[in-house]
Amino acid sequence: MSILALAGGVxxxxxxxxxxxxxxxxxxxxxxxxGDDFEHLGLRISPDIDTVTYTLAGLNNQEQGxxxxxxxxxxxxxxxxxxxxxxxxxxxxxxxxxIERTRRLKTETLSTVTADFATRLGIRQHIVPVSDDPxxxxxxTDRGLLAFQDYFVRLRCAPRVERLEFPGIENMKPSAGxxxxxxxxELTAIVICPSNPFLSILPILSLPRVRDALEHRRVPLIAxxxxxxxxxxxxxxxxxxxxxxxAVSSLGVAAFYDTLLDGLMIDAxxxxxxxxxxxxxxxxxxxxxxxxxxxxxxxxxxxxxAERLSQGKSIS
Numbered sequence: 001m002s003i004l005a006l007a008g009g010v011x012x013x014x015x016x017x018x019x020x021x022x023x024x025x026x027x028x029x030x031x032x033x034x035g036d037d038f039e040h041l042g043l044r045i046s047p048d049i050d051t052v053t054y055t056l057a058g059l060n061n062q063e064q065g066x067x068x069x070x071x072x073x074x075x076x077x078x079x080x081x082x083x084x085x086x087x088x089x090x091x092x093x094x095x096x097x098x099i100e101r102t103r104r105l106k107t108e109t110l111s112t113v114t115a116d117f118a119t120r121l122g123i124r125q126h127i128v129p130v131s132d133d134p135x136x137x138x139x140x141t142d143r144g145l146l147a148f149q150d151y152f153v154r155l156r157c158a159p160r161v162e163r164l165e166f167p168g169i170e171n172m173k174p175s176a177g178x179x180x181x182x183x184x185x186e187l188t189a190i191v192i193c194p195s196n197p198f199l200s201i202l203p204i205l206s207l208p209r210v211r212d213a214l215e216h217r218r219v220p221l222i223a224x225x226x227x228x229x230x231x232x233x234x235x236x237x238x239x240x241x242x243x244x245x246x247a248v249s250s251l252g253v254a255a256f257y258d259t260l261l262d263g264l265m266i267d268a269x270x271x272x273x274x275x276x277x278x279x280x281x282x283x284x285x286x287x288x289x290x291x292x293x294x295x296x297x298x299x300x301x302x303x304x305x306a307e308r309l310s311q312g313k314s315i316s
Contacts, residue, residue: 001027002186008033008048008200010065010234011226012193013055014289018299020056025124029181034129035137035203038149040088043098057121068093087154111175128177130204137203138165157236161243166206174207182213189306192223196237197256220309222263225250229269262309
């Protein structure tokens, strides 16, 4: 068995944690969005990679979903006293990751550094960036074209989104690890985690060769809806969908992924939408991942869903 998960953000990290917990070591590859990456204070920051890595290592802040447990903020406090730029807060523990990544990226790829960090933190599954090239999300808004972190953190998602852009993406390549997982003869299923479809997954799908590879897959592709009861579980997905004129529901999620999906898992709250979603098979379950037990449960249900789809069995 080999599972490929596409992930970004807290929702993606939660399902990745569940999958990592129930799959034997080495059977999960988490391909992580890098559109959020940027340079800050001279450091290379990879927020989604770090969220997934800290979560799978059991080091993440459980309350906020991102960052490290037991974090302190002496560095950012000292920087503020000196008049430094503090809108993007770097914790004392977290900054070690960014310093070491920045140092090593002078001679190594992001894939190599990410894999080594995962190994050193005791992670027994594979974490790969979707690209080693500088994929960067830009957000076209009613306040102009904004770098992703300016939109997301500095302005707290307040501007109205008009579209997303990925400058130069046509010349970028998916990472070798990502493409190896996509083309593996042992691949059993592809899972799109309940990440923000626009901010976390669209950058991945926009990379050359990726959508084509997904469209020509030989295994089930399943997404878990990040929208429950007309609201995003976390983050600005609902706001962005509304601003782009897309239904803020699992109907809108299904429309976004369109013909890519074989299956869509939606929350029991939205069971009434099942008959209105055309195309993918629908699995209705409790998709809320409040704790580690929930994450393992949802992961197990996703894998069972994929197995039934691969065997052509009815879904219930």
